[in-house]
Amino acid sequence: MKLQQFRYLIEISKHNSISKAAAALYVTQPSLSKAIRDMENDLEITILDRTNKGVVFTKEGNELLFYAKMLMEQTESILYHFKKKKATDITRLSISSQHYGFAIEAIANLMEHFTKRKYELTIREGKTIDVIDDVCTSRSILGILSITDLNKLFFERYFISNSLVFTPLVTLKQRVFIRKEHPLARLQSITFALLSDYPCLTYQQDDVLLHFAEGVIKVDNVMKLVYLKDRGTMNSLLSNTDGYNLGTGLIAGKYTDRNIISVPLEDANLFQLGIVKRNDVVLPEEILLYIDFLKKALANSTPKNEEL
Secondary structure, three states, X not given: OOHHHHHHHHHHHHHOOHHHHHHHHOEOHHHHHXXXXXXXXXXXOOOEEEEOOEEEEOHHHHHHHHHHHHHHHHHHHHHHHHHOOOOOOOEEEEEEEOOOHHHHHHHHHHHHHOOOOOEEEEEEEOOHHHHHHHHHOOOOOEEXXXXXXXXXXXXXXXXXXXXXXXXXXXXXXXXXXXXXXXXOOOOOOEOHHHHOOOOEXXXXXXXXXXXXXXXXXXXXXXXXXXXXXXXXXXXXHHHHOOOEEEEOOOOOHHHOOOOEEEEEEXXXXXXXXXXXXXOOEOOOHHHHHHHHHHHHHHXXXXXXXXXX
């Protein structure tokens, strides 16, 4: 049994309804019902009787509820003792994303919207596999990533097997990020052949499978390759060297170095940029608001000759 199941039990007792408890917990009703059935199977008891007017705790269910409340009180006491602070009315959100300036712009707009409330926002930038793992393990309620034509089928199967849902927000073509002074900067479009003399800057790292690379490239064909870990270093090198990066082509105003531009790539792959979440999680109002800000940031960042 998990501590989360006891929380579910207590919430059901408050509402005498599985559907209302699910809404309060931001989980789906089937997920909550399954959690209770799992407890009943583990303990070999019946916890709830379902009626037309809702649910009623059985005698054994009430006994379990007593222990659940006692356990949660002890848990809260432990948290209070070690954190040394009382619970407050605070908005807590955690979001994971690949290295996108527009995602940070949306966070800035959300912070401005939250001016009059207390909040704790956790923003994690990382590789594709990190974003997915954060969402799978509930470290983050939402992930932001892209899927290309090359890995779309792989990810469709991967998301299903990990109980995740991917929602595309925009479909674009890969573009080339370079600095304004780059020898190729004045071209209307760039070919892979023209890029062969210049260093390729990429977030692909370590032993990450090609499917999980943020900018999918065939490294065997690249003569000069630089692996990076953070967006700040990427911006600095793009702005001050003749290196290039294959990416979204989205320029997020002040959240992207002003000396960086994006140029269309010939024979570019299509990709979908979107959000990923667990299929048993109902997104709270604050996250839905963030998604609205995200869509606006995407629209503002998209090159003029690209269509959302």
